[in-house]
Amino acid sequence: MGLKAKRKLGNTITYIVLVIISVIWLFPFVxxxxxxxxxxxxAGGGMVEYLLPKQFSLDSxxxxxxxxxxxxxxxxxxxxxxxxxxxxxxxxxxxxxxxLSRMRxxxxxxxxxxxxxxxxxxxxxTMICLYFLLKQFHLTQAGAIPGLILISVASSGMGYYVxxxxxxxxxKALDEAARIDGASRARxxxxxxxxxxxxxxxxxxxxxxxxxxxxxxxxxxxxxxxxDSYNVAVAMQNWVWTNDYQGYFTRFCAGGMLVAVPxxxxxxCLQKYYVEGVTGGAVKG
Amino acid sequence: MGNSTDSGKKSKVGKFFxxxxxxxxxxxxxxxxxxxxxxxxxLIMGFGPIMRRQFLRGIAFLAAEALFILYLVKFxxxxxxxxxxxxxxxxxxxDDGTISYxxxxxxxxxxxxxxxxxxxxxxxxxxxxVRENRNEEKLLAAGKPLxxxxxxxxxxLDSQFDKTLLALxxxxxxxxTVLPIIFMICIAFTDYDANHQPPANLFTWVGLxxxxxxxxxxxxxxxxxxxxxxxxxxxxxxxxxxxxxxxxMGVAIMINKKGIKFKKLWRTILVMTIAVxxxxxxxYVYKMFANDGLVNSYLLKWGWISSRIPFWSDPMLAKxxxxxxxxxxxxxxxxxxxxxxxxxxxxDLYESAKIDGASGFQMFKSITLPYMLFVTGPFLLxxxxxxxxxxxxIYLLTQGGPQSMKLSNKAGYTDxxxxxxxxxxxxxxxxxxxxxxxxxxxxxxxxxxxxVYNMLPSVKDEEGFQ
Numbered sequence: 001m002g003l004k005a006k007r008k009l010g011n012t013i014t015y016i017v018l019v020i021i022s023v024i025w026l027f028p029f030v031x032x033x034x035x036x037x038x039x040x041x042x043a044g045g046g047m048v049e050y051l052l053p054k055q056f057s058l059d060s061x062x063x064x065x066x067x068x069x070x071x072x073x074x075x076x077x078x079x080x081x082x083x084x085x086x087x088x089x090x091x092x093x094x095x096x097x098x099x100l101s102r103m104r105x106x107x108x109x110x111x112x113x114x115x116x117x118x119x120x121x122x123x124x125x126t127m128i129c130l131y132f133l134l135k136q137f138h139l140t141q142a143g144a145i146p147g148l149i150l151i152s153v154a155s156s157g158m159g160y161y162v163x164x165x166x167x168x169x170x171x172k173a174l175d176e177a178a179r180i181d182g183a184s185r186a187r188x189x190x191x192x193x194x195x196x197x198x199x200x201x202x203x204x205x206x207x208x209x210x211x212x213x214x215x216x217x218x219x220x221x222x223x224x225x226x227x228d229s230y231n232v233a234v235a236m237q238n239w240v241w242t243n244d245y246q247g248y249f250t251r252f253c254a255g256g257m258l259v260a261v262p263x264x265x266x267x268x269c270l271q272k273y274y275v276e277g278v279t280g281g282a283v284k285g
Numbered sequence: 286m287g288n289s290t291d292s293g294k295k296s297k298v299g300k301f302f303x304x305x306x307x308x309x310x311x312x313x314x315x316x317x318x319x320x321x322x323x324x325x326x327x328l329i330m331g332f333g334p335i336m337r338r339q340f341l342r343g344i345a346f347l348a349a350e351a352l353f354i355l356y357l358v359k360f361x362x363x364x365x366x367x368x369x370x371x372x373x374x375x376x377x378x379x380d381d382g383t384i385s386y387x388x389x390x391x392x393x394x395x396x397x398x399x400x401x402x403x404x405x406x407x408x409x410x411x412x413x414x415v416r417e418n419r420n421e422e423k424l425l426a427a428g429k430p431l432x433x434x435x436x437x438x439x440x441x442l443d444s445q446f447d448k449t450l451l452a453l454x455x456x457x458x459x460x461x462t463v464l465p466i467i468f469m470i471c472i473a474f475t476d477y478d479a480n481h482q483p484p485a486n487l488f489t490w491v492g493l494x495x496x497x498x499x500x501x502x503x504x505x506x507x508x509x510x511x512x513x514x515x516x517x518x519x520x521x522x523x524x525x526x527x528x529x530x531x532x533x534m535g536v537a538i539m540i541n542k543k544g545i546k547f548k549k550l551w552r553t554i555l556v557m558t559i560a561v562x563x564x565x566x567x568x569y570v571y572k573m574f575a576n577d578g579l580v581n582s583y584l585l586k587w588g589w590i591s592s593r594i595p596f597w598s599d600p601m602l603a604k605x606x607x608x609x610x611x612x613x614x615x616x617x618x619x620x621x622x623x624x625x626x627x628x629x630x631x632x633d634l635y636e637s638a639k640i641d642g643a644s645g646f647q648m649f650k651s652i653t654l655p656y657m658l659f660v661t662g663p664f665l666l667x668x669x670x671x672x673x674x675x676x677x678x679i680y681l682l683t684q685g686g687p688q689s690m691k692l693s694n695k696a697g698y699t700d701x702x703x704x705x706x707x708x709x710x711x712x713x714x715x716x717x718x719x720x721x722x723x724x725x726x727x728x729x730x731x732x733x734x735x736x737v738y739n740m741l742p743s744v745k746d747e748e749g750f751q
Contacts, residue, residue: 021555032569033298049582096477103413103447120730122703126465143593154461157454185446233564240568256565267560279625
């Protein structure tokens with residue numbers, strides 16, 4: 001009886017803690033949602049000292065889709081970047097991972113070590129050089145969208161760890177059996193390994209898709225003040241940081257909701273694959 | 286230990302030199318023993334293979350040589366010859382009063398480096414060409430048939446499939462990562478800054494001056510600022526890694542506890558902070574804690590405080606806030622990773638511990654924790670080095686502020702090395718010091734990775750927990 005009561009008490013405490021944690025975790029998002037619904041008549045859309053709007057309205061959302069705002073354009077920019085990066089980055093990562101996991105060629109360990117060392121340099125170090133290279137190909141400012149896709153995809157080969165780890169767990173005997181039957185490496189890769197790797201492909205594509213939504217540094221540097229090429233992160237950052245953000249606070253909240261909701265839904269739907277990917281990657285290191 | 290690695294290094298260097306010696310010897314032998322086709326191939330690459338009806342390979346070699354010479358004559362040479370000075374005349378005033386730009390240090394350095402690398406690659410291809418000739422002669426002498434173009438192409442999908450797969454990724458990494466990094470390392474030894482901007486001005490080599498500047502503690506040097514920022518970077522990375530790790534594991538244990546319902550719901554709620562793009566969530570939280578933000582307003586309204594709390598303008602408070610808010614972002618991540626691992630610990634370990642009368646905390650200390658530390662060692666290391674360069678959390682919350690007159694070059698109290706580097710590049714265009722800082726970040730990351738990696742229990746003793 002005593003033990004049972006003790007366990008019950010322990011569980012109750014755990015529930016209380018979990019509820020508190022959940023409230024902390026969700027509170028900012030609830031605030032964000034409520035603020036996005038505040039009417040423009042209250043403090044002109046600036047920050048206010050209370051949480052519940054006195055006057056609910058969709059003013060901010062209407063503004064985002066109106067002619068005065070380039071929000072739709074920014075949104076589409078980001079969506080285009082995200083889709084292309086997800087597609088190409090996944091392909092690159094799969095190719096690199098298969099080569100490194102299955103083939104033994106001269107320079108293989110050198111390549112892996114070399115990439116590991118390259119990864120220790122901070123990414124922002126090379127910003128000016130990248131900007132200059134892109135400029136040579138006319139991929140800055142007006143051409144920033146393809147430029148950003150190119151930069152993300154070009155160096156994505158170095159992020160092969162998780163996928164290679166997954167390929168390593170697929171038995172090599174399968175490859176060898178197919179090769180004895182006369183299938184080429186390319187055939188084995190395309191018709192056997194790829195179909196077996198659905199979870200890891202979804203993981204790689206999901207991670208690649210989510211990254212551009214947060215990309216502020218390169219996106220702002222490459223667009224260089226050309227507002228048509230902004231992505232949502234750059235544009236909305238400017239709303240918050242420039243001095244006249246007062247009028248834009250609720251608009252930032254509304255825009256934030258429009259960005260966060262689809263991405264979050266997508267993520268929650270594919271959560272299973274994400275968990276599989278990160279756990280696999282973490283344990284293998 | 287030290288001795289064995291030393292001798293390992295020596296043998297590696299020795300291997301390299303004996304490899305070069307062997308190569309040179311083979312090049313000489315191929316020339317003296319080879320027929321006239323092979324000898325011509327030393328000058329005109331691919332001549333031998335073409336004469337032996339190996340058209341695909343021969344033409345590929347020939348084309349490589351033609352492209353190389355074309356590149357060097359049309360483009361590369363004019364940059365390469367100036368790389369020692371990085372240009373002498375930036376602008377020329379023409380007679381009609383217009384200005385024409387002459388030498389551009391940036392271009393000279395970038396394309397000069399590119400040319401050096403391309404020369405290296407060409408030498409490698411030339412060596413391949415020599416070996417190809419030797420192999421063909423050997424095969425013919427043995428009376429064996431040479432490979433056909435069709436076979437060559439098929440091998441790219443089969444035995445040499447790695448070349449097909451890796452060609453584009455390696456090229457991409459070379460152009461957009463390797464070349465820029467080499468370029469920026471060189472910039473650390475030049476005076477490229479706001480006063481030396483091409484095309485209007487030249488920059489040139491200055492040796493180790495920038496490194497001296499970073500480590501000089503006088504009134505003009507960056508020494509004390511650098512140490513302040515470095516110290517905070519390390520403190521931040523330590524707390525950000527280990528606090529999230531232990532809290533995340535705690536949350537995972539709570540959710541996994543027997544008798545707790547809605548496990549999936551709790552996890553999904555926590556995962557929200559991974560799913561929502563950080564620029565939305567972090568910027569909003571930044572505004573919540575701002576001087577006129579929600580938190581201060583409500584605390585004032587309820588009478589809990591009499592003046593607004595300077596969350597972001599007090600250095601100490603800002604640092605604490607950053608670490609706490611990072612928990613909000615970081616805990617779910619560790620929670621996900623540890624959840625799976627916790628389930629791997631066999632239940633009978635706990636059962637027998639319970640029979641021995643161990644308390645919950647004792648079980649955690651002597652079963653759960655050692656196992657988790659063993660398995661997640663490499664993960665912790667990558668987390669730590671990732672946090673050293675965690676740009677988003679810092680920049681979205683404080684942008685490195687609060688700034689201070691005590692720190693030079695616009696550094697603030699919460700600046701990490703990487704955000705400071707960003708400010709130097711974007712706000713100050715002080716590329717020379719940014720490059721030095723980048724190299725320092727690399728050194729810090731590399732040293733920590735190497736030292737810690739060799740200390741990891743899972744590396745030292747792979748069988749430990751199996």
